[in-house]
Amino acid sequence: MTVLVIGASRGIGRDTVRATLKAGHRVRAFARSADSLPIRHPNLERWRGDALNPDDVAAALVGVQTVIQTLGVSARALMEPVTLFSEATRVLLPAMEHQGVRRLITVTGFGAGDCRSAISCPQRVPFRLLLGRAYDDKSVQEELIKASALDWTIVRPGILVGGPGFGRYAVLTEPHEWRNGVIARRDVARFLVRQITDTTHIHKAPVLVWG
Numbered sequence: 001m002t003v004l005v006i007g008a009s010r011g012i013g014r015d016t017v018r019a020t021l022k023a024g025h026r027v028r029a030f031a032r033s034a035d036s037l038p039i040r041h042p043n044l045e046r047w048r049g050d051a052l053n054p055d056d057v058a059a060a061l062v063g064v065q066t067v068i069q070t071l072g073v074s075a076r077a078l079m080e081p082v083t084l085f086s087e088a089t090r091v092l093l094p095a096m097e098h099q100g101v102r103r104l105i106t107v108t109g110f111g112a113g114d115c116r117s118a119i120s121c122p123q124r125v126p127f128r129l130l131l132g133r134a135y136d137d138k139s140v141q142e143e144l145i146k147a148s149a150l151d152w153t154i155v156r157p158g159i160l161v162g163g164p165g166f167g168r169y170a171v172l173t174e175p176h177e178w179r180n181g182v183i184a185r186r187d188v189a190r191f192l193v194r195q196i197t198d199t200t201h202i203h204k205a206p207v208l209v210w211g
Helices: 011-022 054-060 084-099 113-118 121-146 185-194
Strands: 002-006 026-031 044-048 066-069 103-107 151-157 159-161 170-172 182-184 207-209
Touching: 002 011, 011 026, 011 066, 011 185, 054 084, 066 084, 084 103, 084 121, 103 121, 103 185, 113 121, 113 151, 121 151, 151 185, 159 185, 182 185, 182 207, 185 207
Parallel strands: 002 026, 002 066, 026 044, 066 103, 103 151, 151 207, 159 182
Antiparallel strands: 170 207
């Protein structure tokens, strides 16, 4: 299968490229800095492009069966209104529908959408101060995806850490289960890759944490 990873040059996106290749798929790694991706593999295609540019996105979707969207913003960007997540999704959704690409796997985070109510009282103030702008936009992003006709899965990891991960984690699909926690980026990437062929979580938005 050919998988388009959007936001492939760093963080979860880069780990997802590695995990997808390891699983035997072909990867089109989409990012403005795709040329700098430090991965070499015969099934890897680096694709320079802007997730906000409809022409770039449309071209990258040709021949693709699955899209994994792993966008992120810098710490500096959090000091201003954030619109990247929703704007990029407004570009991506109609492009996928036009080209008949149905499978979309998107990373948002714990605190986006309806799981915001699960944030504990002590965490709410620092969450709003540090991440509020980004997660307001991620909530809009989730609404756009849920309103689409695609076979979507929204993945909401907890607090992200580095390291190799454990290969095991809790997948919390029900509202009464939702809680914050820690999880390695590589474990999130492993879960994302499993969703390429696993239909269990289509039209669901699980929270991922260790535990």
